[in-house]
Amino acid sequence: MATHLIVVEHQSGKLNKATLSAFAAAAKVGGDMHALVLGQGVGDIAKAVAPYAKKVHVGEHAGLKDRLAQPYAKCIADVAGSLGATHVWAAASSAGKDVLPRVAARLDAAMASDICAVIDEKTFKRPMWAGNVIGTVELATAKKVITVRPTEFSAPAAGAPGEIGAVSVDPGASKMSFVKFDAVVSDRPALADARxxxxxxxxxxxxxxxxxxxxxxxxxxxxxxxxxxxxxxxxxxxxxxxxxxxxxxxxxxxxxxxxxxxxxxxxxxxxxxxxxxxxxxxxxxxxxxxxxxxxxxxxxxxxxxxxxxxxxxxx
Amino acid sequence: MKFLVTVKRVTDFEAKVKLKADKSGVETSGVNMIVNPFDEIAVEEALRQKDKTGGGEVVVVAIGTADSTAQIRSALAMGADRGILVKHDGALDSNGVARLLQKVVEKEKPDVVFMGKQAIDDDSAQEGQLLAEVLGWGQATFANSVTLEGGKATVIREADGGLETVACELPCIITADLRLNEPRYASLPGIMKAKKKPLDELTPDALGVKLESRVVVKGFEEPAQKKAGQKVADVAALVDKLKNEAKAI
CATH class of the missing domain: 3.40.50.1220 (TPP-binding domain)
Known part of the structure; x- marks a missing residue:
């Protein structure tokens, strides 16, 4: 049976709802759903995704305060390895695109980017050539890494909240450091969430x-x-x-x-x-x-x- | 400083994308082939950074059949110094590309590898990140501006919700987003000179890489077509349709 690890994305203390599309896509494969929340002081994020997972793993570490691809990928791959995850999922947001390929490299897993449909546990559809072509791809490795196009999967129904537990993580040595984030300030809804x-x-x-x-x-x-x-x-x-x-x-x-x-x-x-x-x-x-x-x-x-x-x- | 830039041969973004009759792939016969536009931005950035940091070398690498020589020559015509073609025919997934590039990087030892953030054919956007991980390097994807100073790259990145600045120790991988620069056009003398610039050929065997297909393309199809819409005469008709037909307002 498949064991899924869904990487939960959050920004400024809020869950990025695009993550729910990854839960929805993983649910189409079926199996155990695990969620991973990395960062610092992310208890509320864990609670927000608990209704979609059997277990939410919370990895808190000073080295994960800012989301950087290298340390994040190491922690995600480490947790996926110790869980024996068969599938690692995230939304194909700018953060998901940045981090997940590194996870695939660490796990020696094949990866499908920005999928728009799940056929079975190893076969996915994804838009190519600016969406002019839909390709069906099969991931031939035991472990699989997938990013999900959020607009193609609606958020799943909330279930009974899963267990929330701490997981120990080690970001390791990183060649990258965070300098700053200049947010676009707006009172309007975000493009991803707008009706x-x-x-x-x-x-x-x-x-x-x-x-x-x-x-x-x-x-x-x-x-x-x-x-x-x-x-x-x-x-x-x-x-x-x-x-x-x-x-x-x-x-x-x-x-x-x-x-x-x-x-x-x-x-x-x-x-x-x-x-x-x-x-x-x-x-x-x-x-x-x-x-x-x-x-x-x-x-x-x-x-x-x-x-x-x-x-x-x-x- | 020494820069390595990757270029991919892709179908022209202005060409109409059509599947082959047997749906085995996208029709390329009679279709103009170009340097992936993001890779062209990467070449431009390497050339500018070479000038800014007081010289060095810009090496361009492509993987593919002899046809990809044309894309390497385009980059050489823009001003890159020499080219490398890793000869390969047939399907190649992103993992295979990363393992080939890893060997090229280990051989060439560049300070920075510039790549496009995605190829406009398969739209995967994985390659820079995969290469950074197999090398154990830092990465700055979706770069909007790059400063190389004091042994590090400070890069402003286009992220959801704003602009993020990260610093990477050199050597590192930087992937170019749309607005990093506007690539120059090759000059006629540039095109003439490019013909004489060195272009080495390598093979996966020579690099010691055994390729296996881990992402298997099972087929292609055209996306579902949207049914034709209707033109409305004026604002009143539009509002009426939106309210009573589409029930969208």
Missing amino acids: VIVAAGRGVKGPEGIKGVLEPLADALGAAIGASRAVCDAGWAPNDWQIGQTGKVVAPELYFAVGLSGAIQHVAGMKGSKCIVAINKDPEAPIFQVADYGLVGDLFKVVPELTEAIKKAKG
Whole structure:
């Protein structure tokens, strides 16, 4: 039977909900579910994931205060080894992508990145070529390491809380050190958690376009704001807002693509959205091919109208 | 300082991706092949860091058939000093790549290995991290800016929720994100010079690596197509659809 170890991600004392997708994917294989929480003062995080695991292992150490790939990978691999874990899982977040390949190397395990489906205990599907191709891959090693695309697996139902226990960890000697983290400060929901996303393309013409036109729409909807690569490259929006093949993958209930042409690299990051609205003055823009509702028009005129109409519609 | 940069031959990001008729892989015949764009950023960064740190050498390595020579020459035309092709034909998983690169690194002893953060064909984003672990080195993935000073690399990384700064002792692995730099275009004299730059060939055997396939690709398929949407005439129609049809607001 499979023994799963799910690596729990957290930031500023809060569980990253993307981790729950890893529990969901592991549950599809079946077997014993173990969770690992690394860090310092992470008791609350352990409690938050206890309903999804048979046992939560808490590895606290001064050397794990900041998440660094080298010491984290060692601790994860050590715990996986002593548990006899057959599968090690994490969300394919920027942290998961950073750390898990090192775990695979330490465990001499084959790895599948960013999977979108579980076929059986060794076979997984994953998007390739910016999501234009879905590959089915088999991991031929006894131990397997997998990162999970969070938008493809809904959080599992909470069960009776599993046991929480300390596990001794040794980060070992590391060639890396943490300097600082500059967080993007925002009152809006995070892109990964947002029910509605308003995304800006080059058509917004500058940061003023985002501030003056898109922000009021996002305010009216309680939405997060995202952007295309061109907008981030131009410095009109923080890099953290980028949606696409090489940025974030999102799948909200409602996605507004505003002044955004819809290059395949962008579409790769948002086509899983439940309802897509495209607003673009070019009727031939590729974004209309993936949009549920398309409105051809000048965004500087249409979006303020839409903002007012939505305010009214929501009463 | 000495820099090693990895380059992968991939299908052009502007080309339409199509599966072969028998679905055994992606069609490459008649498709333009390029240097993986993130690797191009890595080459550019190595060239800039070589200048900033007072000279040295930029060595470019690719793994593949003789076709990959074209991608090595592109990097040489940008200004890299010499190339290495590890000749291999057929499937190769990320573990195999890491073990080949490990041997190349042990032979070349670079101060920094620059790599792209992911290849735009398989989108795995594993290679830099795997190589760092097999070498026991520090890593800075998704690099947004790099400073090499005082025997260490200080790197600002693009992370979820903001920018993280880490420091790595040298030697280390740095993987390039989109905004690390804008790669230069090769000049005509650069292209001419590149033809004469040294390009060595190695083989897995010569490196003492026995390859085995641990990630077996069982097949490819096209993703489910989204059904065609509809155009709406104006804002009122859009709001009506969102409210009454999609029930999204």
